[in-house]
Amino acid sequence: MGSTHSSWLMPMRTAYLTSGLTLNDLSVRVRLSKSKLSELLRGTGLYPRWEIILSLAVTLHLPQWPLYRLWRQAATEASKSREWIERSSQGAAGALTTSPTAPPLEHRAFRETNESDYTLYAQVFLTDEQRDSAISDTFDILWLRWNDALASPDVRAFAWQVLRATVMSRTPHFDGRPEFTAAAFDSIALQNLTSTGERMNQIAESLELFTAMSRLPDRQLDVMVLRRLCGFTPHAVSALLGVPLATARSDERHAVHFLESVITPPHTGRNAV
Template identity: 75%
Template sequence: MPFDPPVPPARPVPLRPGRKLGPIAANVGSAHRAWLEPMRDTYLRSGLTLSELSGRVRFAKSKLSELLRGTGLYPRWEIILSLCIELNIPQWPLYRLWQQAAVEAHKSREWIERSSEKAPLTTPHTAPLDHSAFRELVENDYHLYAQVFLDDDQRDSAVSDTFDILWLCWNDALASCDTRRFAWQVLHATVMSRTPHLDGRPAFATAAFDTVILQSLTNTSARLNQLEESLELFKAMSRLPDHQLDVMVLRRLCGFSPEGASALLGIPAAAVRSNERHAVHFLESVICPLPETEGNTS
C-alpha cells in the first residue's frame, strides 16, 4: 500500500466565547493566503477572542474579522505589523509575503511604500540558525522540483515563499513528527497553488521541454517523437495521487535516487519504492511501458 504519513495529534484549540471565526474566503489569492493562513493559525492557538485582540491592537472587531477571513479591502501594513507584535509572529517573512500579495491585489508600489514607511519593521531580518541551515540543505533540490511545474520566475518565487512560510511556522515544523515532511508539504502546497490546473489536476506539460532525455536528442524527428511521448506521460502523471506524483517527479524527471527522494520527502526509502511501483503500474495501464530510471542525486 502507498505510504501515508502519520498525522500528528491535533493541538487542543482554546474555547472562545462568542461567534466562531469564519473560514478564509474562497476568492482569496494564493499570495494573500500564504501569509493569512499562518497568521490565522497563530491567532487560533493564542486563546485570545476577537474582542480581546481588537482591544490590544486598537482595530475594530468587525474589521479584524474581515482581515482574518480575507474579505474587505486588502489590509495596510500598519495593522499587520501590530498583529505581528501582539501574536509574536516573525515580521520579516510576513512582510515579504504581504508585499507580494499587495501586488496580487493590484496595489501600487507607492501604496506599498507609504504603508511600509509608516510602520517599519522592529525585529532582525535573519531567520533562526536551524531554519537557515535547513534551507541551505534543501533549497537547490526544491528548485528542481518546482521547475517541473513552473517557469523560472514563478519557481524562484514559490521556493522563496516556501521558506518564508516555514519561518512563520518554524516552531510547528520542529515540533512535527518529521521537519522534512512538514517542509515538503509546505513546498508542495505552494507550488501547486501557482501551477495551472485542468479538471482539478496539475497541468505541467511545459516540463517536457526540460527533460534530460529530450535535451540529449539532436535529431529533430527524434525530439518531436520524444516530446509527444513526454506530453502523453505528463498528462497521465497528473492523474496520480499527490504522494505518488511527487515521487515520480523526483525519481523520473529530477533524477533522484530512492534514498535521495526519501531524504527530501521525509518518508522511508521503502515508501518511495512502493509509491513508485504503484505509480508505474497505473501509468503502464494507460500508456506504453516506462523506461527504467536510476538517478544519482542524493
C-alpha cells in the same frame, strides 16, 4: 483571497487561535474594531495595511520580515498600487520592520540543505520567474510556521507539504490536474538526443507521459517527478518527502504500474516509463 494572502493569513490566524486572546483583547492591543479584526482574520473585506499587520505580528509574536515579504506580494496580487504599498509600509512603526532580519539558525540550515533540490522540483511545473518566487515564498512560510514545523512528527514532511502547496497554487490546472507539459522540452530523456526526429518523437512520448502522470495521486506524482524528471535516487526522494524508503519505493512501483497500463508502448519496444 489569493494564495500568497492565504500563506501569511493562515499562520496569523493559527497564532491568534493558540494565543488565548479573545477578539476583544486583540482589538484593544491592535486598536482596531472587533468587526474589522474578524474580517481580516477571515480574509474578507479590504486588503489590510501593513501597520495593522505589524501590530498583530508584534502582539502574536510572529516574525515580521517574512510576514512583510508575503504581505507585500499579496498586496500586488490584490492589485494594490506600488504607491499604496509604500505608503502603507512607511508608518513610524512599520518603517522599523522592513529591513531583512535573520531566520532561526535551524531554518537557515534547513534551507541551505534543501533549496537546490526544491528548485529542481518547482521548475518542472513553473517558469523560471514563478519558480524563484515559489521557492522564496516557501521558505518565508516555513519561517512563519517554523515552530509548527519543529512540533510536527517530521520537519521534512511538513516542509514538503508547504513547498507542494506553494508550487501547485501557481501551476495551471485542467480538470483539477496539474499541467506541466512544458517540462517535455527540458526532460532528462531529451538531453542525449541530437537528431530532430529523435527529439520530436521523444517530445511526443513525454507529452503523453506527463498527461498520464498528472492523474497520479499527489505523493506518487511527486515521487515520479523527483525520480524520473529530476534524477534523484530513492534514498534522496525518501529524505526530501520525509517518508520511509519503503514507502517511496512502493509509491514508485504503483505509479509505474498505472502509467504502463494507460500509455501506449512506443513502436521501438522501449518501456514508456
